[in-house]
Amino acid sequence: MKRRNFVQLAGMGAGAMLLPVSPFARTVDAQHLLAPGMDVLEKKRLANVALNAAKSSGASYADIRIGRYLNQFVVTREDKVQNIVNTESFGVGIRVIADGTWGFASTSDVTEDGIAKAAKQAAAIAKANAKVQKEPVQMVPVASYGDVSYQTPIVKNAFEVPVKDKVDLLLKANAAAMDKGASYVNSIMFLVNEQKYFASTEGSYIDQDIHRTWPTFNVTVIDKESGQFKQRGAFSAPVGMGYEYLDARPEDQIVAPGDVMLYNKSYDIVEDAAMAAEQVKQILSAKSVEPGKYDLVLEPSHLWLTIHESVGHPLELDRVLGYEANYAGTSFATLDKWESKDFNFGSDQVNLFADKTQVGSLGAVAYDDEGVKTKQWDLVKDGILVNYQAIRDQAHILGEKESHGCCYADSWSSVQFQRMANVSLAPGKEQLTPEQMISGVEKGVYIVKDGSYSIDQQRYNFQFGGELFFEIKDGKIAGMLKDVAYQSNTQEFWNSCVQVCDERDYRLNGSFFDGKGQPGQSSAVSHGSSTARFNGVNVINTARSIG
Template sequence: MNRRDFIQFAGMGAGAMMLPTIPVSGRPIAPEALLAPGLDVALKKRLADAALNAAKSKGATYTDIRIGRYLNQYVITREDKVQNIVNTESYGVGVRVIADGCWGFAAVVDAKSEAQTALAAEEAVAIAKANAKLMKEPVKLAPQKGYGEVSWKAPIQKNAFEVPIQEKVDLLLGVNSAAMKNGANFVNSVLFMVNEQKYFASSDGSYIDQDIHRIWPVFNVTSIDPKSGKFETRQSLSAPMGMGYEYLQVNPKDKVAGVTSRYSKGYDMLEDVTAAAQQTRQKLTAKSVEAGKYDLILDPSHLWLTIHESVGHPLELDRVLGYEANFAGTSFATLDKWQSKNFNYGSKLVNLFADKTQAGSLGAVGWDDEGVRTKRWDLVKDGTLVNYQAIRDQVHIIGENESQGCCYADSWGSVQFQRMANVSLAPGKEPLSVDDMIKDVEKGIYIIGDGSFSIDQQRYNFQFGGQLYYEIKDGKIAGMLKDVAYQSNTQEFWNSCVKVCDERDYRLGGSFFDGKGQPSQSSAVSHGSSTSRFNGVNVINTARKI
């Protein structure tokens, strides 16, 4: 490794310390290389056919091959300085087969010859045959039609990699400057941009070329009380999105009296950081909450994480079956509850669905990593558990004939497995604004932004915090609170849902880095909702007594 590469890798680690969940991978490349074309589709098809033919000749009854090029760019700043700019690329090929009724997988980095992909396929077959000696039952794979040669591209308006670095730096330093001018003592800001170029082929007859884009603008503001030394923070209320740079270019028509409309599809980072700096100063003198029962008004910027942990994870079928017990537990939502056809997950207002097609979501793709066309399906209907999230070798367990299209790997070198789809709470059917929802609350708290969380190994008992808390008294906002967290269990919580705002308030939250599996993989997933009300939830005071 030369000096330039060493410095860049070292800087990647330093920058990632600000956001420790960001995985650092791939080799460093020049910024212009992010726009260089990948392999020609015709060449990718030849590489795929070589693997498919080699696997079949060695006895595979099913084969799929994924050719992946993964591009990342970080722009990392603090106060008035650029801490790092990082560009990475990862390219390789992964081959998965079924032989003697068992899965086998092999991968090779930088594979650009048919001989390399064929060798990987032969290795995958050998692994499958060795593993088969320990199997009790053969893999039962749901049928899947071949789609021939097809493609899907994220409907972005502006490729973030085409935007000059200087423009991105100017944006972030402008964000930092606005925070400092409005009372912040410290501020970090980051732009993280992703482009996944994924090619899939299978012995079912599919050749699928996909181009996926994601973007995540994020900051963290800190204000300190000089007398006490205590500090308060707020992170950005942005959601990572499956969009291009247009996400950061708010249309003036979306401005209402100088304030970004809550219904805008764009994100005004400058406006948010100005508010964040002011709010952290207010948090320093906010009243500490009194523990007790409250009606909670939960903003989508907060509720997405509660959905993720209490719905998305427990309704992954591999958790239900106990396959995922070694990483964050299994699930309380066992098969017998689904089989009863009347298990009460929430109130009649609670309709939770999975959807891999939502425009702008992190999980939006045309096909999953098994070549299954993505779709939307219900998980909880009118409060009743009706389905799970499952893939080709699982769906027979729940009596279905086709996969739901939620099988993914986080890179060409990882084997694909069952992952969470975009899981969301459907908006209410009747017109209802946030003000309408608040006006009849006698004792409540309005929570904005995600914070700390804890949930048990069955994804049942939990505790969640947020970023901003506002006391509600007799139908009006009465001031800011702090030291707030609420405790409940999944069934009790969702049954306390009494109101959901309509689709005008529907917004996405989400995470670039949903961890799962051994070895761990990270997946990008969104969760949508409208602002929702939950009555009689237990709130605790989280202040540390010194």
């Protein structure tokens, strides 16, 4: 995170520091977040100014993104409000191809003169870059969509909900945790609205209004006798939804093995905070795990992160090609493995797919940031590696005739590039519940929610922790465990997958701040799965490892 971003968000709490805010964002009042943005006809008029200026400057292709990015962060701790921050960032990014080479420029001067100047600058940069370009940019075709629009299908715009109501809800959740014995609790509500207009010389004029919501907290309990402490985070998922996600509905509650309450499609933050305090006390007195080989039963709220790190990132084509190396490494899943057509990424139970259209997901849009209509496609089919994630200037490398539609920029001031789509594990084909899965395990660990992790620079060797761990003994939950982490490598791990529950158990989770690129950018992405079983995985005791 840039220092100026850090200073801008100072006082918001550790969790809020992780959420990127454009260095060009300005602080506004809450009512300003509801002010209408620029009229779509005016956006089209200014877009044409940019496209014409780029072409007259020698560009063979040009696109423009007019972006208005709105954020609201509400941060509390125990019975106090720590901060409420509202930000707006508004500007234009222009990308061109001139002399077979990319050029990019951006400006916050959203006027005819400002936009024309930026378009000419982008063309000049492209021509300068062309002097060292070895091969011209090759872009697969894209349809011309004309004037189209898309909005996240929200029921309740979170920015229309009074700030007082949000504060009251977070403080109510904090109080519920404190009443159950929490020593400390902090809670945060992240709200995002991206208003993006895209136009290109290929004839598309695309207006999109994207909403995301994430309520979260962290509960800490201290054992005063021993001085030990444990924490548990929220069981919420960041979602591509409106404030309706916080309208808790009993039918969306899931009682998981171990009497753990989980949530789907709506979320009860007050109930979850109270439950967290109770569970942290149980963690303090839980049995420390004995290291060894275990069958793991991994709940979707945990498995999403393993999918993200060991599947999503290594199957980004720019990592595979070595174009992306400095930020989180390259990939073990090199082109020769794909070209062989028989590389066992996982067992025949493993079907992994990418999808930018999943309703409620963080990455759901109708068109990506280079005007490509989004879709679903297979990455791993019956355990075999079959594809990657690629955008318009990469798809030809795979012999594809169209982009996968996974290009994204986190701001109008950032150049768009290949980003991870929603990458998910498909549900099993046979009817199977988590309880039935556990009944077949003699010695295992059931893991709920993600925790700390480590993975190497080729996204291969890894270690993952979690939030809650339960011992499975002779087909039954035998009590809570602590100090659990598992170690494996990507191919070995996914080949140990022997069962996946059916679609009734399928749920999404994800990350608000997936980092990539240099200068760094952040995107929001979801990953879905049903509960899955992995046999014979090495489990370590993290307390003994540290000790």
